[in-house]
Amino acid sequence: MASPFFDQSLETTTEPNSVPLSQDPEPEGESQSSGYLTFKKDLTGVLGEISESSVQILYEDFQNAKDPLDKATNAYLDNPDVYQVIDDGKGRREKKRYFFTSSKRKKEDSKAAPLTVKKAKKEVSTDDNRWKREIGTIDADCWCTRSIFGSASLRKASFLPMMHADNPNVVYVNEIIPKTGHRREIGRFNEDVAKILGPLILSNSLDVRITPCYIPDNVLHIGDTFIVQVDCYLKSSLFVDDNSTDGDDFLRAYKLSNGKSGSSDGALDPFTVMKRAALLDLFGTLRLDSPSLQREKIREAVDLDQPDEQLLAKLQADSQSDSENSSSTPSSSSNITLNQLRDLYKSTQSSSLEIQLPETDPPDFKLTLRPYQKHGLSWMLQRENEYDLIEGGGTKKDEEDGSFVNPLWREYVWPKQVKGSSDSSFFINLYDGSCCSKRPVIRSTCSGGILADEMGLGKTITTLSLVFSCPMDRSIVADPRYASRTTLIVVPMALLSQWEREFIRVSDNPGRRCYIYYGSDTKDSLQFMLCNTSAPAVVLTTYGTIQSEWSKQEVTNSCKGLYSVKFFRIILDEGHIIRNRSTKTAKAIYALKASRRWILTGTPIVNRLEDLYSLIRFLGFEPWSNHSFWKHFITLPFDTGKDLALAFSLLKSILDPILLRRTKNQRDHNGNLLVELPPKEVVIERLKFNEKEEVIYNWLKARAVNTFNENFRRGLLLKNYSSILTHLLRLRQICDHIDLIKTQDQGDTEDVHALQREILNGSDEEVLTLVRNLERKEEEEKMSIEEIKEIKAEIYDLYPNFDGIECSICTGAIDIRNCVITDCKHCFCVGCLKEHFDFQESHQDEPTGDPTNPDSSLMFNAKVLCPMCRSVIKKNRLFRTIPKQFATCDDNLLTQVSDKKSIERFYMVRPFDPYGKSSKINALFSHLQQIREESPDDHVIVFSQFTSFLDIIEKELKKYGSDFKVLKFDGRLGLDQRQRVLESFEKSTGNDGVKAISVLLISLKAGGVGLNLTVASKAFLLDPHWNNAVEFQAIDRLHRVGQTKSVKVIRFIMQDSIEERMLEIQKRKNQLGEALTLNDDERRKKRIEEIQSLFKE
Amino acid sequence: MSLPKRIIRETERLISDPVPGITAVPHSDNLRYFDVTIQGPESSPYENGKFKLELFLPDEYPMVAPKVRFLTKIYHPNIDRLGRICLDVLKNNWSPALQIRTILLSIQALLSSPNPDDPLANEVAEEWKNNNVHAIATAKEWTEKYAN
16 A cells, blocks of 8 residues: 555646646636637636536626636535536526525524525435435544645645545545645545445445544644545435336346346445445445334343243244255255244244234135135235235235335434425445435335245135135236236146145135146147136146146147146145256246246245245246346345355345234134144154064164175265165164065165165075065964864854953953953953063063074074963964854855854954054054054054055055055055045045045055045054155144044054154254254265164164 | 043042952042052951052053052961061952952961962961961951950
């Protein structure tokens, strides 16, 4: 910084753009015009561009003075109200002149005027209707840059600022030499002040008046300090006076600033940045009041209070649930921390609470909406500007008209109030530094928004109520390609039929139709069908359909099907599906045309703020739908942590108008919960392996531990990741059913691709051999056919019926569907005897065999005595009774016992197969039996991640005939089948009209989201998922609006197995709060750590 | 934990169909805890005595035996000073088919026929074997002293 200082210091400089003055102007004796022109030229040389009117007035008043230029300059600067005139015609000029003369010559007229003039230094004259306004005074230190003798004389001199030719941060102080009007540099502002003044003066944003304040006597040497007083005036050029910044203006300004720097990443050119910083520094130095800054401080203080733990946990669940599904978004950029997310949700939530909207009842609607749903409808109508449809004639209010103070602007209070002016404050754009005197508001330009009510609050119903309230565009549009009567609803495939059913359920107007556009061949006729008066009110389609149509269209470049029309309204269900803007699905969705756009999602922000961007992009919510804009204001600050508060309040202001989120825990203004759900009980039931399972499990576990340790030792864990996952999969399969390891069923593994077929098929011959050996051994220990026949005959003899016979363990009556008979012919309930076996086995000190050795005789060797007669009983020597009507032909083959009473006898016995079913199936069945006893027409849902496990259960349950109505819902079902299954499940009777327990077997993946299964109140989760949010989502299928009974959920966990470790991992995840998305590699490492914890003893 | 149906059924039966000479009443605040009295069997040294016992059903009941203890001081080779009882069906020979009723009957029977060969109170057992008359006299004395 030293060089410019000396470069300039020893020379007398003149303003670079000023014309050097050779002589004093001599207006006398010359023609008016030439004198005027010279005067004007000189004057503009000193004062810069000033308005023609000002020059005229100054010329008229001072042309005859001794030093016209000097006087005119002083007068111009001293009496800006008089001389700094804006060009707007003669009248103004005349008035000003009159005013001036009156104040000067006629005392009687000057009551208020001179005072006002002094105070209100507002009106300034330039050519383009400009003004300036005082904002304060700085005392600034300056360095003397030339030696001045008799410096005291400077105390009365006029000073002007003077910019360095190249460096905006260097400002000189020039003296105007009274005689000649020449300028002479005398000093330079200290850097701190120069940095503020320089850019502002250079950009013509600031006017300063410099008056000497302290100047030492006698001699000023180079480097000496003198002090000047700088009065600062903001110039009108800084102000963009547009009282609202709607998206378009915003974007234009943004593009403009972008254009300057030539970059597209949203960076401003350096000078604008400098100018903005200078302005903010100036306001800081002047201590201007800013109400918004004060609010900010208060808010920060308030925010320090305790976090809401419950919400935190909730959010974790939310974000986790999706982070699992979204493994395709590995970019680690713009992750947001949980706290930020929490704050955001909190604020969007609270703001929605503040909205006091009337409740609107939709027409043609069969259902009665809940109050908050009615609020939601009003809000949605308001977002669509359908004010007359809102109940109570919702009137368009300015402040609620979606206009929100633009948080990009900060308010400052003018330090001096001007009479007759209502502006008490002004606003500065924190982005480009421009100012504005009117409150800048963002007028949201999109019709639509995001309905982000928490899962289970009835987004579907609220949305349908909107469709029924406002089914068509009522403005007259004569576009043959405008489907003005149709709302397109895009849903995940699994929810298609559910939407249709909901539509039919709520519709009270047969004229309103719902058309499913899915896999059909109406692509060409769609336009014809939709663009007429009998168009269906709703077209339902899936993301997949749209994406495939879009892909085709990209190829053929023609507009067919959904792309051939513009819809009245588009609604995206589970809208977070498009959260990744680079996916085909997202692009396909963006390409759809519609007047109004809505997004329904329970999790608007999954884990990155970019997720939100995609939604806003779809909504077309300008200016934020411009990605670089979004990135600059939202993503980057959250990434870098810089300007976070601003970005946060900005984000809030973006979301406030367009997002409505209510949660179940929220309370209405009466303090009642929005949704009173019946209580929910989730119980973990720990089950024990039977011996066979245990042997196989231990063998597999030993093998897995070996493989793991081997790979760990050699550092090949990541490389052999997939084989380790396969081992884990095997263990999990055993926990469900031994037969699963014979299948290819991988369950809902998120690492599907990591599991290679070869590994699945190949090395498991070993374990299959083990299983076969065990089964052979089991076979060997079975009773012979003769033995079976003999005992059967004795049993039939002993028990013509079971009247009055009780199980000695539970002392209850024997139920033949549930009875087992020992070979000493004593009867027990299956469950009771099993408990006895389990207890005895676990309390006898067995010699523990080598788990890796399949031949070790760990199995079948516990000595258990009959509770009645104390003779030894064995599991493979038991008999099961079966009601005759359920007996299959197997029961009669070979071991049929012929006796006279067989016709009267109503039961049969068959050998009991202790390991035929898995421990989990046994447990499930005993629960189902109990449910059947208590409420024989109940609905039960059974979740598993393994569809082949569900297949096995289905087969087993069907053996019970009409007691259970078994239905299965998994990814293999087509659309029609899904719908049929769900419909059938809702009926409470079996196929033949007899009361039956309806059991719906659902694969966790296919049925975990979206479905509404409130008809059931009991559910079983057969196997744990790595992420328990997935399980909770599944539970929420039952526990949601519409559920009337208390919900009971039982989670089966095999004791001392991988499943228990999985529970621990779930727990740990919840504690840590895994809101972060990791990329593939990081995720694997993380999993390796988890796996390590699985194998540690 | 809710009370198993079996316990409820047993309790109901103990009250509706009591065993002669035996009472068993559950505590109202803990239905697994019973106050028991047993009449000393006729023609035994404990005749006319009324012995108090406590009986507790553990969580695993009926897979495991109830816990029973004499509260009244008794002179008996199979019952120690703390009231603990040495009886096979309370230990290894327990079977879930046994019930509170049967266990109490077994205890009553034990009073009729002490088994000094499998003692719990060694001194009493010695006395019983070596000086049977004196032992029975002591038992009667204690019964009169403590079990009235």
